[in-house]
Amino acid sequence: MSTISRKDFLKILGLAAGSAFLPTVRAQAAIGEADDHVAMLYDSTLCVGCNACTNACRQWNHTTPEPDAEGLHDAPQALSADTWTLIQLYKEGDEYAFVKRQCMHCVHPACVSGCPVQALQKTPQGPVTYDPSRCIGCRYCMYTCPFHVPRFEWDEVIPKIAKCTFCYDRILDGKGPACAERCPTGALIWGRRADLLAEAEKRLAEHPDRYVNHIYGKDDAGGTSVLYLSAVPFEKLGLEDLGTEPIPQLSEDTARVVLPGIIIGGPLALVAIHWISKKGAWEETWPL
Numbered sequence: 001m002s003t004i005s006r007k008d009f010l011k012i013l014g015l016a017a018g019s020a021f022l023p024t025v026r027a028q029a030a031i032g033e034a035d036d037h038v039a040m041l042y043d044s045t046l047c048v049g050c051n052a053c054t055n056a057c058r059q060w061n062h063t064t065p066e067p068d069a070e071g072l073h074d075a076p077q078a079l080s081a082d083t084w085t086l087i088q089l090y091k092e093g094d095e096y097a098f099v100k101r102q103c104m105h106c107v108h109p110a111c112v113s114g115c116p117v118q119a120l121q122k123t124p125q126g127p128v129t130y131d132p133s134r135c136i137g138c139r140y141c142m143y144t145c146p147f148h149v150p151r152f153e154w155d156e157v158i159p160k161i162a163k164c165t166f167c168y169d170r171i172l173d174g175k176g177p178a179c180a181e182r183c184p185t186g187a188l189i190w191g192r193r194a195d196l197l198a199e200a201e202k203r204l205a206e207h208p209d210r211y212v213n214h215i216y217g218k219d220d221a222g223g224t225s226v227l228y229l230s231a232v233p234f235e236k237l238g239l240e241d242l243g244t245e246p247i248p249q250l251s252e253d254t255a256r257v258v259l260p261g262i263i264i265g266g267p268l269a270l271v272a273i274h275w276i277s278k279k280g281a282w283e284e285t286w287p288l
């Protein structure tokens, strides 16, 4: 059985206490900067469902394939700790469309506001990254994300969160996200958010018959760095109408309520666990 060392205990306590008043500051840091953030534009009308993007993500991030029942093909059905992006098919009668799922890299990320120890960060370049060394496994990012993106490594002994990082390591290296660079049809492109919004507006103006007249992510949930164009209503692709207000207020409120519980209740629970385990060991040595 693994035990929590005194050093780990103090680290958890320190991270939680030290972050108690930070969520508001971090959520507001992104306001006004989004034009220059790196972003992606996914045009569903150009996607042929080839999965070159999802394969590129696997290769770059060394995630494990999730094969179908026959074990012949990589066929994930949903985002998971091993699947940070996937292509899904919407079909109704003769109408069909593909949609790419991944972290939206929100302009005002609720996961960042909800995380009590700053394991999730909104970087100056725009991508929302994750630092496993800070994570205490509380999973508040999973509860607060409006797009249900972060996943938990349920199979691991010490589980962590997993999600798309926008290939932040590549961005720092001057490259684009692996998935966008691999797309053969131009359905997925990357660049400066303001430039991609201009490109999307141009496509809408030039082909009003082809698209739903909306750029999903321009303002939705306060704006995202992954933008979508579609021929079918976005709800049919699983992209819900979340309004235009940023979501972090909810997660900040959650964090404010939850943090005192972590700071006060967490140590008490650990002390109780420690006492019970010691008592158990004492009783094994001196059975009544």
Ligand code: SF4
Pocket: 103, 104, 105, 106, 109, 110, 111, 112, 128, 144, 145, 146, 147, 148, 149, 150, 163
């Ligand atoms: S989609 Fe969810 S996980 Fe990704 S940045 Fe937004 S809130 Fe965070």
Ligand code: SF4
Pocket: 056, 057, 058, 060, 061, 084, 085, 102, 163, 164, 165, 166, 167, 177, 178, 179, 180
């Ligand atoms: S940006 Fe990188 S991590 Fe995110 S889906 Fe694309 S390849 Fe995967």
Ligand code: SF4
Pocket: 046, 047, 048, 049, 050, 051, 052, 053, 054, 087, 098, 100, 182, 183, 184, 185, 186, 187, 188
């Ligand atoms: S690589 Fe491009 S065309 Fe192929 S599935 Fe991905 S987004 Fe669609």
